[in-house]
Amino acid sequence: MEAEGVFKRTGALNKPPRPLLSAIQNLKARHYQHESEVEIHLKKIWENSYMAKRYRFPGANNDVLYESSYVHESGNACDHCDRSRVVRRKHDREADKPGIHYGNIASGNGVMKDGNMRDRVAQKEDVLCFEMEAAGLMDSFPCVVIRGVCDYADSHKNKSWQPYAAATAACYCKELLGVIEPHALYGLETASQPAARYECIPFPRNMKFVGRTRKLEMLERALFTERTSQRMAIVGLGGVGKTQVALTFAHSVIDTHPDVSVLWIPAMSADAFEEGCTEIARVLGIRLVGNLDVKVAVRQYLSARESGRWLIFVDNADDPGLLFGTAGKPGLLSYLPKGSEGIIVYTTRNRHIAQSLARNDVVDIPNMDVVEGQTCCGWRWPMILWVTT
C-alpha cells in the first residue's frame, strides 16, 4: 500500500508445499459429499461456557455489508451509518454455518479500509481477502495460510466478528490436519527449525600446529568479521603447509561459528572429489533418488536457501583441466554449490588458479620463517646442520 492509499503489487509469495495443497484438495472433494467438520468443532468450543462467550457467533443481523462507495460515518460501531446504503443480499447467511473459500489472499503492509479500492484490487488481482501477516510468514517457511475473515475490508471495520472468525479458522485447520498424511510431511522444513549445522572434515585437529597466526586472522576477517569475500584461495608451494592452515581454520570455524556447516572436498582427482561428495551426502542425510549423481545432489542441497550458511574447503585444487573441465567433460568446479550464504576456500599450488578462483582474495603461505619453524620442528632454536666432507 503506497502513501496515498494506492495499492501496488510488489510480488507473489512462495507456493504452499505440495503435501498441504493435496490435503486441501482431498478436503474439498470430501466437502462435495459431506458437511464440513468446522461446525462440529465450533460446537465443541462452545461447550466451554467461558469460550462460548468469547467465540460465539455474533448473529446474522450483525453481518452488515455497505455499498462499496459508502464511507463509515463515525464511532467504532456503525450506529450513525445510513442503513439505506446496506447491500441487500439474496441469501442471508445461514445461522451459524461458516463458509469456506479457496483462493488468493492479498498480504500488504497496510490495512485495507476502502470499499472501492477493495473491489478494484480484488477484481484485478483475483483475491478473496486482505491481511497483513502472511507475507512475513510464508517466505520464511513453507506453509498454507488459513484466514478467518471478520470484516469487509472497508471503512466500516469493527472487531465484533474477530474472535468468531479466529475460531472458525482454527476449526478448519483442525479438520485439515485430520486429512494430512503424516508421512507426506517428511522432510518439510518446520517453522521453528533453524538450518541444521554439519561438519564433514576428514582430518582431526593438528595438535602440533604452530604459527600462521596472521594468515588465520586474514581468513577470519575477510570471510566472517568484515565479510568482504566469499571465495578465498590459500596458495603456496607443495608441502609448505596450505592444508594445515585450511584444516586449522576449519576447526576454528567449527568452534566459533556454530551456525556454519563446515565441509571438505579433496580435488586432487575426480575420484577423490566424488568420494568427498559421497561423504558429505552421507553426513547431510541426502537420499539419492534414481541414478542422480552424488555431486549434483550435494550441489542442489547446498544451493537451496534452507541449507543455511556453509563453508567448503576444496583442497588440492591444482589441476586446471580437472577443475575447469575439458571438451565434453565438465570441470569439478561446476559441481560446487552456489548460494548467498556459502563460502569456499581453495588450497592450491597454482597461483593462476588461485587468482581465477578468488581474484585478489589470496592468502600466500610462504616457507615457515625461522621463528615459526623452530617450534614446528620441536626445536627451541634454529636447527644447524654441519656437514663435513
Ligand SMILES: Nc1ncnc2c1ncn2[C@@H]1O[C@H](COP(=O)(O)OP(=O)(O)O)[C@@H](O)[C@H]1O
Ligand atoms: N603450521 C604448521 N604446524 C605444524 N606442522 C606443519 C605446519 N605446516 C605444515 N606442517 C607440517 O608439514 C606437512 C605438510 O603440510 P601440508 O599442509 O600438508 O602442506 P601443503 O598442503 O602445502 O602441501 C604437514 O603434514 C605437517 O606435518
Ligand SMILES: [Mg+2]
Ligand atoms: Mg595440501
